[in-house]
Amino acid sequence: MDNHNDLFLNQAFSKKPLGASSLILKNSFLKSATYEGMFDKGIPNQKLIDHHVALAKGGVGLTTISYGAVHADARTFENQMYINEVSLVPLKKLAEKVHNAGGKVSIQLTHCGFFSKNKKAKKIIAPSRLFNAYGFLSGMMFSEAMKEADMEQVTQDFVDSALSIKSIDFDAVEIHMGHGYLLSQFLSPLTNKRTDHYGGSIMNRSRFPLELVKRVIEAVGTDFPVLVKLNLDDGVRGGFSLEDCLYVSKRLESIGCAAIILSGGFTSKSPFYMMRGDIPLKGMIINASSWAEKITMSLFGPAIIKKYDFTPNFFLEKALKVRQAVSIDLVYLGGVDSTKGILKILDAGFNFIALARPLIHDPEFLNKIKEGRIVKSLCNRCNECIVEMDREGIRCVLSS
Numbered sequence: 001m002d003n004h005n006d007l008f009l010n011q012a013f014s015k016k017p018l019g020a021s022s023l024i025l026k027n028s029f030l031k032s033a034t035y036e037g038m039f040d041k042g043i044p045n046q047k048l049i050d051h052h053v054a055l056a057k058g059g060v061g062l063t064t065i066s067y068g069a070v071h072a073d074a075r076t077f078e079n080q081m082y083i084n085e086v087s088l089v090p091l092k093k094l095a096e097k098v099h100n101a102g103g104k105v106s107i108q109l110t111h112c113g114f115f116s117k118n119k120k121a122k123k124i125i126a127p128s129r130l131f132n133a134y135g136f137l138s139g140m141m142f143s144e145a146m147k148e149a150d151m152e153q154v155t156q157d158f159v160d161s162a163l164s165i166k167s168i169d170f171d172a173v174e175i176h177m178g179h180g181y182l183l184s185q186f187l188s189p190l191t192n193k194r195t196d197h198y199g200g201s202i203m204n205r206s207r208f209p210l211e212l213v214k215r216v217i218e219a220v221g222t223d224f225p226v227l228v229k230l231n232l233d234d235g236v237r238g239g240f241s242l243e244d245c246l247y248v249s250k251r252l253e254s255i256g257c258a259a260i261i262l263s264g265g266f267t268s269k270s271p272f273y274m275m276r277g278d279i280p281l282k283g284m285i286i287n288a289s290s291w292a293e294k295i296t297m298s299l300f301g302p303a304i305i306k307k308y309d310f311t312p313n314f315f316l317e318k319a320l321k322v323r324q325a326v327s328i329d330l331v332y333l334g335g336v337d338s339t340k341g342i343l344k345i346l347d348a349g350f351n352f353i354a355l356a357r358p359l360i361h362d363p364e365f366l367n368k369i370k371e372g373r374i375v376k377s378l379c380n381r382c383n384e385c386i387v388e389m390d391r392e393g394i395r396c397v398l399s400s
Contacts, residue, residue: 008346009339013370016351018062019258019329021225023171025061025104028346029366032261032333032354033066033108033174033229037389042081044090047393049097055359056103059366061352063098064174065091065107068165070157073121074111074182080118083109083161092168099169106172106227109161111154113182114143114191115268125150127186128193145194154182155212159219162226172225172258175213177248179274180266183209184231187248188240188266202244206251214255225258227331232318234266235273235308242318249326259329261354262319275357276310276335277381287390310381312341316348323349338376339369360385361396 012028031052038048048065055063069075069082081087091107098105112118114126126143146154162173177183185191186198192205199205217226230248234240249260265274272279281302288294315334323330332345333354345353358365358377368374384397 005343008343009370012342012346012353013059016061018172018225018227018352020256021223021258023104023223023225025352026102027059027061027366028352029059029061030261030331030352030354031055031060031063031359032356033064033176034356034360034394035066035389036394037391038393039079039081042075042079043087044081044094049090049094051393052094052103052105053097053101054363056098056101056105058359058363059370060103060355060359062104062106062172065094065105067176068107068109068161070109070111070154070161073118073123073125074154074157075118075121076112076116078118078120083164088164088168091165091170095169095171104171106174106225107165107170108174108176108229109158109165110176111157111182113185115180115185125154126182127191127198130185130191151198151208151212155215158212158216162216162220166220166224172227173216173220174227174229174261175216176229177209177213178229178231178263178265180234180268183212184234184240184266187231187244188234190234190236190239190266190269202247205244206248210248210251210255213252213257217256222256226256227259227261228252228257229261229263231266232262232264232315232322235264235270236266239266239269242321246322246325249322249328253326253328257328259331259352260322260326261331261333262315262322263333264315264318270306272306272308272383274334275383275386276308276314278383279305279307280382280384280387281305283384283387287387311335312337313344316345319350320348337379340375342369357381357385357396360394361399 015024052063072082095105114130116124124143125146128145130143186208192199198208231240232245233242285294313335329351331352331354332350337358357379361379388395
């Protein structure tokens with residue numbers, strides 16, 4: 001490795017502040033929020049604690065717990081975790097253990113919107129009245145269009161959840177504005193059909209999500225980082241676009257967001273746009289929650305779930321457009337699995353790198369990269385780890 005590469009790799013594993021806060025991460029690497037499935041009736045279990053502690057020991061600067069629903073009705077299904085007095089107890093223990101392991105910890109706060117089959121939800125809300133294909137076979141066919149009172153309540157749920165997470169010694173929160181969940185549903189023309197000042201132009205479609213993020217930042221204070229996960233695009237014609245992303249990124253910078261995690265895809269329309277590689281359809285059919293779902297997946301799965309081939313750093317070209325437009329800290333996500341890939345991303349001016357599958361395959365991936373023991377992940381992008389989420393918890397079938 002030449003001196004230029006040595007310099008960048010050394011910088012990658014050096015301490016770095018997150019945004020304008022006093023939070024110092026031990027390096028430039030984040031564990032991307034990836035649904036773990038390590039819960040007992042929605043309550044984090046010891047597996048979840050062990051999972052994130054292993055990531056901290058393995059060299060991750062900031063590890064992120066996925067999908068912390070901000071309300072019981074914000075869950076995609078009824079056994080998912082939401083932020084409440086009961087779940088905060090093991091989460092506080094998790095934060096303590098991660099800190100003892102030398103890492104920092106965040107949690108992704110989100111609301112499912114219409115993407116729900118949670119039969120315990122009092123109502124399913126979204127920007128507009130929408131057909132809910134995900135919950136259709138559970139008898140939950142349509143969402144209700146949100147009123148301004150609903151928006152105020154959801155905003156307060158995010159604020160309360162962020163304050164609760166701060167109170168148990170987490171280091172940051174991530175607000176999920178991507179992947180087709182509620183805030184992403186507002187941003188996307190595919191799902192936001194409103195004719196008021198919350199629909200139409202990107203200025204209007206982003207109004208509620210940006211107001212919500214601003215309220216959270218004001219509530220937790222500038223020294224508690226609020227990151228936002230945002231789509232580069234939805235990966236679907238007529239959806240949230242790269243041009244939209246540039247507008248929202250500039251606005252997030254102006255309201256004091258600590259960093260933007262750039263991602264892509266819409267769970268109900270282009271789920272593998274954000275992951276790439278094989279589609280583990282057989283396991284997905286086995287895991288389906290009803291015979292109706294199993295039959296539907298068997299008959300139509302191959303036709304409706306589009307495959308995207310994996311290539312290293314697959315979002316880089318689009319992410320560079322955002323890098324050129326804003327000064328805010330940017331977290332690159334998408335196909336980084338080697339020393340070469342890491343160097344390319346850092347050389348392009350990104351502040352942080354988020355990883356998922358290389359760390360699921362081997363929690364020691366970053367330590368091994370740093371020490372020169374490996375130069376590339378052995379993850380083969382089979383995506384069977386997705387199937388394992390709905391079994392006993394996410395794991396790599398190759399390394400287990």
